[in-house]
Amino acid sequence: MADSSPDLKAFLLATPFFGGLSETGLDRLIAMLIERRADRGTAVVREGEPGRSLFVVAAGTLTVSKIGETGEAIPVARLGPGDFFGEMTLIEMQNRSATVAAEEPTVLYELTAASLYTCYKSDLSAYVIVLQNINRELCRRLRRADERIATLASGRDDRGSGSRAR
Numbered sequence: 001m002a003d004s005s006p007d008l009k010a011f012l013l014a015t016p017f018f019g020g021l022s023e024t025g026l027d028r029l030i031a032m033l034i035e036r037r038a039d040r041g042t043a044v045v046r047e048g049e050p051g052r053s054l055f056v057v058a059a060g061t062l063t064v065s066k067i068g069e070t071g072e073a074i075p076v077a078r079l080g081p082g083d084f085f086g087e088m089t090l091i092e093m094q095n096r097s098a099t100v101a102a103e104e105p106t107v108l109y110e111l112t113a114a115s116l117y118t119c120y121k122s123d124l125s126a127y128v129i130v131l132q133n134i135n136r137e138l139c140r141r142l143r144r145a146d147e148r149i150a151t152l153a154s155g156r157d158d159r160g161s162g163s164r165a166r
Contacts, residue, residue: 060106
């Protein structure tokens, strides 16, 4: 279980996932979080494997990659503190869509589907806010993907611009 320190609360409230929660709702969700650590090079989740949890990055950097047609891993995004991943498996109940691996020692907070269901049963308001936050982040990611597709289709490739995909 996660420590419920004021620093952790402030950090979580500043993330896209926990933003807007009441103190009671936040405390309830913090109590459900499981702290996980990953060493450099460790895959936290692998593309194609079953998944029933999401992760919030507390410290470290991770690479999100997809398997290409020839079997090579293609990096598609980098994640850092405050980012979250794994939410798609909670919504669509499908296998993991990508591999996420730690680039350096990383601290994560895991929220399982069972815990999210408990939140639904005990605090519907917090549950709705969390789902709205997930939906907002998915929309942001879809917009970035649309821009990337348009850029690639137009023949302009500005991957070297230094912007971080999330």
